[in-house]
Amino acid sequence: MTEIFGVPTQALFGQLLVGLINGSFYAVLSLGLAIIFGLLNIINFAHGALYMMGAFLAWIGLTYFGINYWLALVLAPLAVGIFGMLLERLMLKRLYHLDHLYGLLLTFGLALIIEGLFRYFYGISGQPYTVPEALGGAWNLGFMFLPKYRGWVIAISLVVCLATWFVIERTKLGAYLRAGTENPKLLQAFGVNVPLLITLTYGYGVALAAFAGVLAAPVFSVNPVMGSNLIIVVFAVVVIGGMGSILGSIVTGLGLGLVEGVTRVYYPEASAVVVFVIMVIVLLVRPAGLFGREK
Amino acid sequence: MKRDYVIMLVLLAALIVAPMFVYPVFLMKLLCFALFACAFNLLLGYTGLLSFGHAAFFGGAAYVTGHAVRNLGFTPELGLLAGMATAAMLGFVVGSLAIRRAGIYFAMITLALAQMIYFLALQFRFTGGEDGLQGVPRGHLFGIIDLSQINTMYFFVLVVFCIGFWIIYRAIHSPFGQVLKAIRENEPRAISLGYDVDKYKLVAFVLSAALSGLAGSTKTLVFQLASLTDVHWHMSGEVVLMTLLGGMGTVFGPIAGAAIVVGLQNYASGLGEWVTVITGAIFVLCVLAFRRGVVGELAALFRKPGSR
Numbered sequence: 360m361t362e363i364f365g366v367p368t369q370a371l372f373g374q375l376l377v378g379l380i381n382g383s384f385y386a387v388l389s390l391g392l393a394i395i396f397g398l399l400n401i402i403n404f405a406h407g408a409l410y411m412m413g414a415f416l417a418w419i420g421l422t423y424f425g426i427n428y429w430l431a432l433v434l435a436p437l438a439v440g441i442f443g444m445l446l447e448r449l450m451l452k453r454l455y456h457l458d459h460l461y462g463l464l465l466t467f468g469l470a471l472i473i474e475g476l477f478r479y480f481y482g483i484s485g486q487p488y489t490v491p492e493a494l495g496g497a498w499n500l501g502f503m504f505l506p507k508y509r510g511w512v513i514a515i516s517l518v519v520c521l522a523t524w525f526v527i528e529r530t531k532l533g534a535y536l537r538a539g540t541e542n543p544k545l546l547q548a549f550g551v552n553v554p555l556l557i558t559l560t561y562g563y564g565v566a567l568a569a570f571a572g573v574l575a576a577p578v579f580s581v582n583p584v585m586g587s588n589l590i591i592v593v594f595a596v597v598v599i600g601g602m603g604s605i606l607g608s609i610v611t612g613l614g615l616g617l618v619e620g621v622t623r624v625y626y627p628e629a630s631a632v633v634v635f636v637i638m639v640i641v642l643l644v645r646p647a648g649l650f651g652r653e654k
Numbered sequence: 655m656k657r658d659y660v661i662m663l664v665l666l667a668a669l670i671v672a673p674m675f676v677y678p679v680f681l682m683k684l685l686c687f688a689l690f691a692c693a694f695n696l697l698l699g700y701t702g703l704l705s706f707g708h709a710a711f712f713g714g715a716a717y718v719t720g721h722a723v724r725n726l727g728f729t730p731e732l733g734l735l736a737g738m739a740t741a742a743m744l745g746f747v748v749g750s751l752a753i754r755r756a757g758i759y760f761a762m763i764t765l766a767l768a769q770m771i772y773f774l775a776l777q778f779r780f781t782g783g784e785d786g787l788q789g790v791p792r793g794h795l796f797g798i799i800d801l802s803q804i805n806t807m808y809f810f811v812l813v814v815f816c817i818g819f820w821i822i823y824r825a826i827h828s829p830f831g832q833v834l835k836a837i838r839e840n841e842p843r844a845i846s847l848g849y850d851v852d853k854y855k856l857v858a859f860v861l862s863a864a865l866s867g868l869a870g871s872t873k874t875l876v877f878q879l880a881s882l883t884d885v886h887w888h889m890s891g892e893v894v895l896m897t898l899l900g901g902m903g904t905v906f907g908p909i910a911g912a913a914i915v916v917g918l919q920n921y922a923s924g925l926g927e928w929v930t931v932i933t934g935a936i937f938v939l940c941v942l943a944f945r946r947g948v949v950g951e952l953a954a955l956f957r958k959p960g961s962r
Binding site: 460465479597639643646 | 704928934
């Protein structure tokens with residue numbers, strides 16, 4: 360068997376694959392955070408809880424109503440997106456005239472409520488979610504086996520991220536969004552319904568989180584704390600990428616997933632900390648983040 | 655000012671007689687968290703900096719004190735000092751990095767750095783990993799006074815709390831505190847007045863971290879335990895809740911907030927997961943409706959109309 364720096368290629372590629380999968384989740388989640396932060400100027404602390412909610416809705420759908428994976432992939436984000444829009448209309452809207460920190464605190468409270476409720480009803484042990492039939496098995500790539508489902512997660516995450524990037528950077532709707540982040544009042548004066556734009560944006564960002572949750576359901580076990588463990592790393596990704604930067608969140612998300620994977624091969628003890636170490640280094644060199652602009 | 659002293663004396667008198675009526679261990683827990691919340695309030699309420707990583711200082715100091723007292727044979731007071739010094743050093747490092755950015759960025763950076771401390775606590779040998787540091791002896795104060803007596807321990811904790819609270823109170827009402835408030839109200843103006851704003855922020859951060867560490871160290875001696883709960887980010891969230899609920903930027907608010915939260919956790923623990931839900935609901939309610947907190951709302955109620 361061939362080796363790279365004393366590690367069998369099989370193991371290295373295996374960890375790189377795990378890293379790439381984690382990276383896909385980081386990318387989709389931090390993309391949602393970036394969009395929400397861009398327009399609402401709120402760090403959505405409930406993001407992890409809503410990601411967990413997406414996974415749970417998929418599991419509940421399958422277990423109690425026989426809703427299959429493909430349908431859940433559409434329905435769960437839709438449901439969570441609508442839930443998010445309600446939250447925005449009923450609560451977040453009241454905070455825009457205040458210090459941005461209140462948004463963070465409110466969403467933190469919401470995260471506690473959502474997580475607590477799921478823990479009350481389903482306990483903290485994980486629920487299994489089977490891989491859909493069409494994506495069972497694995498491809499033999501010659502140097503390693505790639506489970507089909509994992510390949511699918513990476514591919515669809517990339518497609519969703521790039522599509523979102525395209526809409527925001529290249530279309531008229533995206534232009535409105537970007538104008539809204541620069542100067543909402545002026546945009547309103549041009550006759551654009553800015554409050555609606557904000558509600559929809561929050562809904563979309565939250566739906567992205569739920570989408571990642573459904574994707575994650577067959578990979579990890581579905582449990583109420585799956586979001587709160589992941590979200591802090593995603594926050595670090597957002598800080599490294601430059602808060603609010605669309606491209607930054609996608610690239611950094613995938614990149615850091617890979618870095619984590621490589622670290623797990625060569626120095627496993629550091630794999631949980633490596634993202635934060637990188638964050639410190641980036642902050643020292645570029646306080647605004649890799650892709651961020653200095654405000 | 656004069657009213658503050660009256661409240662302080664009443665509070666002190668109440669705390670001296672309280673162990674006759676209330677379970678002392680509960681009171682000690684309350685005092686530890688009240689000190690933690692007061693130290694946090696120095697930063698959020700008086701400097702306008704929301705740190706979401708204060709568990710790192712609380713828990714970091716808890717571990718160091720536990721290790722020093724249990725494994726290195728430190729006396730309790732030296733253990734507290736060691737914990738405090740560690741927290742101050744951590745505060746210096748985290749603070750220097752975080753004050754490079756403001757607002758939400760500041761909160762995120764403190765949170766992520768605190769999470770790093772959490773993972774280190776999980777990895778290091780001396781922290782006992784998942785088990786934590788158990789069976790930390792309370793020891794003899796100055797080598798003489800036996801702290802295993804529950805009432806002696808209570809009064810020791812009360813003295814520690816009073817010292818910590820007094821330091822914070824003096825800091826707030828000193829010229830230094832005035833500059834902090836100026837930074838909170840209008841940072842650009844404070845800069846234009848010639849103050850080295852970053853230096854003031856850093857000093858406030860280190861002071862807050864050190865006192866949070868003192869609270870964490872004391873907690874270790876009370877419960878004879880330092881564990882991952884102390885460094886987990888939920889702890890950072892809890893101290894924000896205490897401060898917000900009691901009233902940030904008020905002298906006594908954090909004490910009231912800590913009393914409500916600790917009381918809720920103690921007396922409603924039979925409700926299991928509902929405690930988390932209730933805590934979250936209180937958070938939401940505070941942010942939406944009672945942003946001044948309990949003490950802040952009370953103060954507004956008793957203030958004579960037109961006196962503002």
